[in-house]
Amino acid sequence: MVEQAIDVAVIGAGPAGLAAAIKAKEAGAEKVTIIERAEQLGGLLHQCIHNGFGLVYFNEDLTGPEYARRFIEKAMDLKIDMQLESMVLDLTAAKRITISSKEGLRTFHAKAVILAMGCRERTRHQIMIPGTRPAGVFTAGTAQRYVNVEGYIPGKNIVILGSGDVGMIMARRLTLEGAKVEAVVEILPYIGGLIRNEVQCVHDFDIPLFLEHTVTEIIGLKRIEAVTIARVDQNQEPIPGTERTIECDTLLTSVGLIPENELSLKAGVALDPITGGPFVSDTMETSVAGIFAGGNVVHVNDLVDSVTSESEVAGAGAADYAMGKTTPAGRKISLKGGENIRYIVPHTIGADKEVTLSMRVREPGEKVKIRIGDVFTKSLRVVKPSEMLKVNLTLEQLGKIGEETGEIEIICEKRG
Numbered sequence: 001m002v003e004q005a006i007d008v009a010v011i012g013a014g015p016a017g018l019a020a021a022i023k024a025k026e027a028g029a030e031k032v033t034i035i036e037r038a039e040q041l042g043g044l045l046h047q048c049i050h051n052g053f054g055l056v057y058f059n060e061d062l063t064g065p066e067y068a069r070r071f072i073e074k075a076m077d078l079k080i081d082m083q084l085e086s087m088v089l090d091l092t093a094a095k096r097i098t099i100s101s102k103e104g105l106r107t108f109h110a111k112a113v114i115l116a117m118g119c120r121e122r123t124r125h126q127i128m129i130p131g132t133r134p135a136g137v138f139t140a141g142t143a144q145r146y147v148n149v150e151g152y153i154p155g156k157n158i159v160i161l162g163s164g165d166v167g168m169i170m171a172r173r174l175t176l177e178g179a180k181v182e183a184v185v186e187i188l189p190y191i192g193g194l195i196r197n198e199v200q201c202v203h204d205f206d207i208p209l210f211l212e213h214t215v216t217e218i219i220g221l222k223r224i225e226a227v228t229i230a231r232v233d234q235n236q237e238p239i240p241g242t243e244r245t246i247e248c249d250t251l252l253t254s255v256g257l258i259p260e261n262e263l264s265l266k267a268g269v270a271l272d273p274i275t276g277g278p279f280v281s282d283t284m285e286t287s288v289a290g291i292f293a294g295g296n297v298v299h300v301n302d303l304v305d306s307v308t309s310e311s312e313v314a315g316a317g318a319a320d321y322a323m324g325k326t327t328p329a330g331r332k333i334s335l336k337g338g339e340n341i342r343y344i345v346p347h348t349i350g351a352d353k354e355v356t357l358s359m360r361v362r363e364p365g366e367k368v369k370i371r372i373g374d375v376f377t378k379s380l381r382v383v384k385p386s387e388m389l390k391v392n393l394t395l396e397q398l399g400k401i402g403e404e405t406g407e408i409e410i411i412c413e414k415r416g
């Protein structure tokens with residue numbers, strides 16, 4: 001098999017892959033190739049036809065396809081090589097990439113690689129809902145594709161399990177299309193997605209929201225006919241006697257997203273068990289030298305704008321690596337999640353350039369303070385696990401981290 005030598009290979013042409021490839025090219029990498037298994041560029045954005053994209057990055061309110069279009073056009077202007085309908089089957093630590101394409105199996109040897117494979121949805125199977133196996137049970141993302149891309153309505157009476165953003169957005173979408181959303185059922189005492197989606201997609205349409213409830217049974221033989229829901233206790237176990245039956249012809253699940261890291265594992269990239277994505281440095285480099293990562297493959301972002309910014313860092317880092325411009329190893333500071341901090345990305349930082357940290361809390365809180373050692377504090381009125389927190393650390397703040405410090409703890413504490 002003939003092997004094609006390139007500077008930077010980008011796996012995935014969603015917003016992460018497009019932003020990373022553009023940045024790599026702008027930073028000076030000559031041969032940049034995006035490899036995408038779908039027949040079009042843009043990743044999941046082409047099925048997200050609602051607005052709300054780009055508010056941070058462009059200060060404009062765009063739909064998913066409009067947001068993607070800006071990057072697709074730029075990538076084309078820069079003459080970035082695009083390999084569509086090409087599935088990456090294998091990736092090695094030596095950065096050999098095997099793809100299956102219309103021309104058959106092909107291999108690339110890249111100086112640097114950017115992982116941008118996004119994430120996939122958890123399914124009914126993974127949360128093990130008891131009951132029969134009728135038609136009419138879909139993930140919310142599959143239903144989104146049916147409605148927005150293929151032009152099919154999955155059903156007329158819908159129950160949505162889980163209050164992730166995709167599920168809430170589909171509650172509104174299906175209502176607008178004439179279906180009746182009977183209930184959104186969430187096991188936690190709070191919603192799983194953004195507050196703006198709770199307000200604009202659930203409350204504004206008077207859709208019943210059952211917090212601290214779950215689906216305990218799926219009923220129906222050929223097609224789903226009803227679900228049983230029940231209140232749960234503190235251990236998320238259904239409370240006997242609280243069951244009620246809701247008739248429906250469709251159940252959508254919106255119960256979490258899983259970063260797609262099977263290829264990363266093949267290359268020996270170390271994964272963070274909390275995020276499900278690679279451990280990354282402040283250049284978004286993984287544990288394997290020259291393999292970088294950006295977007296939902298690293299951690300599930302709430303806003304595509306953050307996916308873009310983070311992936312631009314990966315693109316710049318990959319270009320530098322491919323051109324042999326790596327800076328001598330300076331200080332490496334590990335970030336540790338302390339009180340009520342579930343995770344932080346990146347996992348390690350240097351002290352020589354400004355950095356944006358993304359983090360999530362474990363539990364909701366009010367009147368809290370984010371504290372990073374003695375270097376940074378920020379007061380916040382409300383924090384929720386579903387809303388990503390962003391902190392920019394300036395060079396001055398980084399300079400205040402003591403020379404001997406190898407690790408710094410970030411906490412989210414109650415204000416006195």
Ligand SMILES: Cc1cc2nc3c(=O)[nH]c(=O)nc-3n(C[C@H](O)[C@H](O)[C@H](O)COP(=O)(O)OP(=O)(O)OC[C@H]3O[C@@H](n4cnc5c(N)ncnc54)[C@H](O)[C@@H]3O)c2cc1C
Binds near residue numbers: 089140263
């Ligand atoms: C089902 C679903 C629906 C969503 N809907 C919304 C929404 O309505 N609103 C919102 O704000 N956010 C939504 N999101 C979040 C949105 O996906 C992200 O903001 C953004 O698309 C993430 O960008 P990404 O580039 O990291 O991943 P993606 O957009 O998922 O792009 C990853 C790309 O990698 C490709 N790929 C993966 N593996 C391979 C491989 N082995 N070989 C070649 N190509 C590969 C995929 O085909 C895909 O094009 C949704 C997410 C999911 C999973």
